[in-house]
Amino acid sequence: MTEAQFPGPAWQDFERDWQAFEQAHVWHPYAPMFGADAPYPVASAEGVRLKLEDGRELIDGMASWWSVIHGYNHPRLNQALSDQMQQMSHVMFGGLTHKPAAGLAARLIDLTPEPLKHVFFCDSGSVAAEVAIKMALQFWQAQARPEKHRLLTIRHGYHGDTFGAMAVCDPVSGMHHMFSAVLPKHLFAEAPTAKVDADWNESQIADFSRLIKTHAHEIAAVILEPIVQGAGGMRIYCPEFLRQVRGLCDAHDVLLICDEIATGFGRTGRMFACEHAGISPDVMCLGKALTGGVMSMAATLATSKVCEGIHADGKGVLMHGPTFMANPLACAVASASIDLLLESDWQKRVLAIESQLKDELIPCAALPQVADVRVIGAIGVVEMVEAVDVAEMQERFVDRGVWLRPFGKLVYIMPPYVIEPDELSQLTTAMCDMAKRR
Ligand SMILES: Cc1ncc(COP(=O)(O)O)c(C=O)c1O
Numbered sequence: 244m245t246e247a248q249f250p251g252p253a254w255q256d257f258e259r260d261w262q263a264f265e266q267a268h269v270w271h272p273y274a275p276m277f278g279a280d281a282p283y284p285v286a287s288a289e290g291v292r293l294k295l296e297d298g299r300e301l302i303d304g305m306a307s308w309w310s311v312i313h314g315y316n317h318p319r320l321n322q323a324l325s326d327q328m329q330q331m332s333h334v335m336f337g338g339l340t341h342k343p344a345a346g347l348a349a350r351l352i353d354l355t356p357e358p359l360k361h362v363f364f365c366d367s368g369s370v371a372a373e374v375a376i377k378m379a380l381q382f383w384q385a386q387a388r389p390e391k392h393r394l395l396t397i398r399h400g401y402h403g404d405t406f407g408a409m410a411v412c413d414p415v416s417g418m419h420h421m422f423s424a425v426l427p428k429h430l431f432a433e434a435p436t437a438k439v440d441a442d443w444n445e446s447q448i449a450d451f452s453r454l455i456k457t458h459a460h461e462i463a464a465v466i467l468e469p470i471v472q473g474a475g476g477m478r479i480y481c482p483e484f485l486r487q488v489r490g491l492c493d494a495h496d497v498l499l500i501c502d503e504i505a506t507g508f509g510r511t512g513r514m515f516a517c518e519h520a521g522i523s524p525d526v527m528c529l530g531k532a533l534t535g536g537v538m539s540m541a542a543t544l545a546t547s548k549v550c551e552g553i554h555a556d557g558k559g560v561l562m563h564g565p566t567f568m569a570n571p572l573a574c575a576v577a578s579a580s581i582d583l584l585l586e587s588d589w590q591k592r593v594l595a596i597e598s599q600l601k602d603e604l605i606p607c608a609a610l611p612q613v614a615d616v617r618v619i620g621a622i623g624v625v626e627m628v629e630a631v632d633v634a635e636m637q638e639r640f641v642d643r644g645v646w647l648r649p650f651g652k653l654v655y656i657m658p659p660y661v662i663e664p665d666e667l668s669q670l671t672t673a674m675c676d677m678a679k680r681r
Pocket residue numbers: 367368369370372401402403404468473474502503504505530531
């Protein structure tokens with residue numbers, strides 16, 4: 244578009260200085276419209292490197308919020324998109340269907356633990372969590388038990404930014420407490436502190452157990468992130484907690500929703516984090532790495548028991564239907580991403596990343612300014628004693644040629660699985676040096 248074709252004042256500002264224009268008019272995540280720190284403009288991305296407009300290259304330790312597991316600009320994923328584009332980029336999913344959706348559903352059903360058998364495609368992780376919650380509510384309504392409409396979760400969780408999802412994020416330390424007056428009131432149990440089964444004792448589950456026993460008559464489902472709690476604090480907890488939660492849900496007639504949006508597709512060293520505990524949920528949310536980070540897509544999977552339960556009202560109509568549901572491009576690239584993952588030696592790679600992260604980050608734990616260091620799979624976290632100055636730290640990271648985005652007290656890394664050991668070392672060295680400087 245040229246100025247002659249589009250002679251509006253905004254366009255003129257854009258042509259004069261697109262970065263200044265963008266900063267004045269476009270919101271960024273969790274940021275003010277005015278006075279936010281200038282974001283770094285990216286021109287392109289390739290493999291594990293982001294290329295900035297000014298020519299600098301950054302090794303990416305964030306995998307674009309944990310989604311880009313195969314690296315950027317992957318030829319296989321690009322090919323899948325371009326092949327699908329020749330057929331159709333999008334058609335509505337109401338009354339129509341297509342092979343890319345069916346093919347992706349088949350892959351997901353085979354990949355996820357038994358007995359998840361039914362797939363709802365949607366467009367983001369938050370919406371996948373909303374759909375999971377709706378499934379649970381509709382399940383109990385169809386059983387003529389509408390009083391079972393509350394959710395039980397654990398503290399420090401994060402499930403997204405939409406209202407249903409916000410209502411099960413940590414109400415105190417989470418980022419949504421400003422909305423608490425308008426959110427439904429759910430139940431929050433203390434999160435476990437034991438990171439490994441060796442540290443397990445019954446006190447870890449006591450609060451959860453008390454809440455589920457006392458409120459089972461009004462609880463539709465438990466929702467939690469299995470093994471790793473992400474944006475609510477980057478916490479790792481022991482598999483035994485999850486096993487006990489599964490047992491308590493069964494004993495008290497409560498559904499279990501596992502939000503694997505951050506943990507799914509190998510991030511913790513298992514294909515899905517609930518495999519660490521050998522359990523399977525009634526409903527599972529997937530997103531982020533589902534498309535290899537190429538497109539926005541998420542999915543909510545349910546067991547036949549859940550679907551049949553929803554059908555007990557005689558209709559079984561699940562009341563959700565986004566415009567871009569099962570977008571064919573997203574389905575095609577998600578299938579290609581899963582195939583790529585399965586053909587790769589992903590587990591070896593993730594375990595190698597885990598062992599390198601342990602070797603290179605754990606020494607930071609000795610620093611007085613570091614509260615904790617934790618590693619699982621391709622996730623490494625350095626928790627500082629004090630909150631960090633994100634903008635300042637980010638500038639230093641960028642000067643060193645690495646991309647990491649800390650939050651609160653947490654300086655963490657979740658790189659693409661294809662990262663090479665020397666690239667990973669550059670990231671961990673930058674993290675440790677930052678920790679030492681503080
Ligand atoms: C566990 C979990 N659930 C849900 C979400 C929300 O996903 P989205 O940002 O795609 O809406 C996230 C995002 O960080 C997440 O980590």
